[in-house]
Amino acid sequence: MKAYSQDLREKVLRAVDQGKARREIVSMFGVALATLKRYLKQRRETGSILPKPIPGRPSKKCAPLEAGIVSQLKAHADVTLMSP
Numbered sequence: 331m332k333a334y335s336q337d338l339r340e341k342v343l344r345a346v347d348q349g350k351a352r353r354e355i356v357s358m359f360g361v362a363l364a365t366l367k368r369y370l371k372q373r374r375e376t377g378s379i380l381p382k383p384i385p386g387r388p389s390k391k392c393a394p395l396e397a398g399i400v401s402q403l404k405a406h407a408d409v410t411l412m413s414p
Contacts, residue, residue: 333381334361343369343379 338359345355346366356363373379403409 334365336380339369339379342366343373346370 338361342355342359342361345358346352350358352363352366355361356366369379
């Protein structure tokens, strides 16, 4: 699962700072109350709300695939997702 964007995190905490009710913020931005509490705790403890790195080792399966994609993109720099 991907982390919420930095922009959304800032908007959520700005709403808290403006004095809005937590339940209102949760429904307005579509985040869980636990997420809001986690952002507040992280800001209080570290002063930052940047997403934490995903724990664990990197996937071994993707390394050969990524290497192949990079070489193909270098060979065909003008390729787009749109089909002809």
